[in-house]
Amino acid sequence: xxxxxxxxxxxSDTTQVHPLGPGAATGLLVLRNxxxxxxxxxxxxxxxxxxxxxxxxxxxxVGALVEGFEVGGKEVSYATFVAPGMxxxxxxxxxxxxxxxxxxxxxxxxxxxxxxxxxxxxxxxIARGEIAWxxxxxxxxxxMFLVVMLAxxxxxxxxxxxxxxxxxxxxxxxxxxxxxxxxWMRNFQDFDKITLVQLPLFLFSATxxxxxxxxxxxxxxxxxxxxxxxVVLCRELTTGTVSVAxxxxxxxxxxxxxxxxxxxxxxxxxLLLT
Amino acid sequence: xAAIPLPAPRDLPFKEGVLxxxxxxxxxxxxxxxxxxxxxxLSPFLYVLAMGVLLGGFVEAEPDTLEGATSYLAFVVPGLIxxxxxxxxxxxxxxxxxxxxxxxxxxxxxxxxxxxxxxVVGAHLASVALHLTATCALFTxxxxxxxxxxxxxxxFLAFASQVLCGMTFATLxxxxxxxxxxxxxxxxxFRLGVFPLFLFSGAxxxxSNLGDVGSWLARLTPLWQGVNLSxxxxxxxxTWWLAGVNVAVLVVLMLLGWRWSVSGLTKRMIT
Numbered sequence: 199x200x201x202x203x204x205x206x207x208x209x210s211d212t213t214q215v216h217p218l219g220p221g222a223a224t225g226l227l228v229l230r231n232x233x234x235x236x237x238x239x240x241x242x243x244x245x246x247x248x249x250x251x252x253x254x255x256x257x258x259x260v261g262a263l264v265e266g267f268e269v270g271g272k273e274v275s276y277a278t279f280v281a282p283g284m285x286x287x288x289x290x291x292x293x294x295x296x297x298x299x300x301x302x303x304x305x306x307x308x309x310x311x312x313x314x315x316x317x318x319x320x321x322x323x324i325a326r327g328e329i330a331w332x333x334x335x336x337x338x339x340x341x342m343f344l345v346v347m348l349a350x351x352x353x354x355x356x357x358x359x360x361x362x363x364x365x366x367x368x369x370x371x372x373x374x375x376x377x378x379x380x381x382w383m384r385n386f387q388d389f390d391k392i393t394l395v396q397l398p399l400f401l402f403s404a405t406x407x408x409x410x411x412x413x414x415x416x417x418x419x420x421x422x423x424x425x426x427x428x429v430v431l432c433r434e435l436t437t438g439t440v441s442v443a444x445x446x447x448x449x450x451x452x453x454x455x456x457x458x459x460x461x462x463x464x465x466x467x468x469l470l471l472t
Numbered sequence: 473x474a475a476i477p478l479p480a481p482r483d484l485p486f487k488e489g490v491l492x493x494x495x496x497x498x499x500x501x502x503x504x505x506x507x508x509x510x511x512x513x514l515s516p517f518l519y520v521l522a523m524g525v526l527l528g529g530f531v532e533a534e535p536d537t538l539e540g541a542t543s544y545l546a547f548v549v550p551g552l553i554x555x556x557x558x559x560x561x562x563x564x565x566x567x568x569x570x571x572x573x574x575x576x577x578x579x580x581x582x583x584x585x586x587x588x589x590x591x592v593v594g595a596h597l598a599s600v601a602l603h604l605t606a607t608c609a610l611f612t613x614x615x616x617x618x619x620x621x622x623x624x625x626x627x628f629l630a631f632a633s634q635v636l637c638g639m640t641f642a643t644l645x646x647x648x649x650x651x652x653x654x655x656x657x658x659x660x661x662f663r664l665g666v667f668p669l670f671l672f673s674g675a676x677x678x679x680s681n682l683g684d685v686g687s688w689l690a691r692l693t694p695l696w697q698g699v700n701l702s703x704x705x706x707x708x709x710x711t712w713w714l715a716g717v718n719v720a721v722l723v724v725l726m727l728l729g730w731r732w733s734v735s736g737l738t739k740r741m742i743t
Contacts, residue, residue: 238659240659240660241656241659241660241663244659244660244663244664245663247664248663248667251668251671251672252671254671255671255672255677256671256676258681259671259672259677259681259682260527260531260676262677262681263531263533263544263677263681264527264530264531265532267530390507390510393510393515394510394514397514397515398518401518401519401522401523402522402526406523406526406527407526407527411526411529
């Protein structure tokens, strides 16, 4: 048997094994995703174009047919109305894609998380790392989108600076909950159910038209859905109509994300460690 | 030991080659149609509801700004069905084609029989055509009670244009898929091809809203040809020479796509 080199390497490695702090572990996972994603840079760049195309098409093209809407007592053009909705919706769509298909693939097919757990990383680190990466990617899109909005004159207030953290909050809330949902998926067919939730949320969360289009209980239901909270929050920030009620959206999304994160951790524990 | 004599390979006629694969495609569809219902029916229906009915409620435009439509709903429906035909066709000729070439290697096993690439392409595209026919027909029928059609014969011709438009995209994208090495290229195709076409080919608003240059660029896209045909027939507002041009463009592109598909698969699998 001649494997002295391997033995040597193993020995030197085992001496270094010690648990990582949550920050260091998250950083490590983000770095790992960055290294992998570097090869798919075309997908990364073009991902940014999607909401911009939507903005140009719906905001400008359809906007020519629609009169403006009133936001918090202020009359705004249709493009100004629809742009923050798209900002929120694109954070939502991005978070959803990242934390469902990609996580499922790693969990089930490439067994990436099993490999990670063979290292000092914990399930909590995995959940935090994946979500942190998703937020980094999502927020870079959001930042570019905000620049486009600014250039097109669709930002009416300095509050818009806070739209970036608001988008991060939306992404965090949906990433955590969707990743939790993904742990219950059995196969790719189950993702139809995600589409069944995603599309109605996208189309009916007052993204493209105001919530007073609905009446009675339907309006109540819409106002209780998470994407609606994100859409109004972004809209309040970019049009400068922030009020105390905006805090409701913030707390709602924060609680949603934290609960989701706790569930992910517990589910990964049962799936991978027992 | 004497070799068992094999029957000499013969050239299969095109029709027979395609028909030999009917049971394969029928089995595949029988097992997967449930998932398809969501993507091929529910999602466009939700788009019609959100954009056509709800957002359309805020549109107050005269028929001459809406290419002859009396309501935004009547304007948007024929365009949405045509773009939906494109999206269906593209999703059926990207990942599934690559899967059969590279992941499940179904084509490899098919081509180990007397089937030739043109038979394989023919049967796959026939299955796409059936899917398009079913979705567009269902959609057209569901939209009829909403009063978006202006004549009894219009919807039939609109339906035919939607299927034609879908098949043009199916053959072109099939040709692209046989030449793609990695599925990453499909992501880029969707984001730089399908998605901008969906948004800027006149499905949601008249292309004239895009300005002089923009509207001419939009009119050059294959999707606009299909959207325009479909809408002219649905609204009974037909300019016949233009319809002729639209059909000719789509048919020529479809035939080119067919040739490239067969040559692409031949290069990839045989030589």
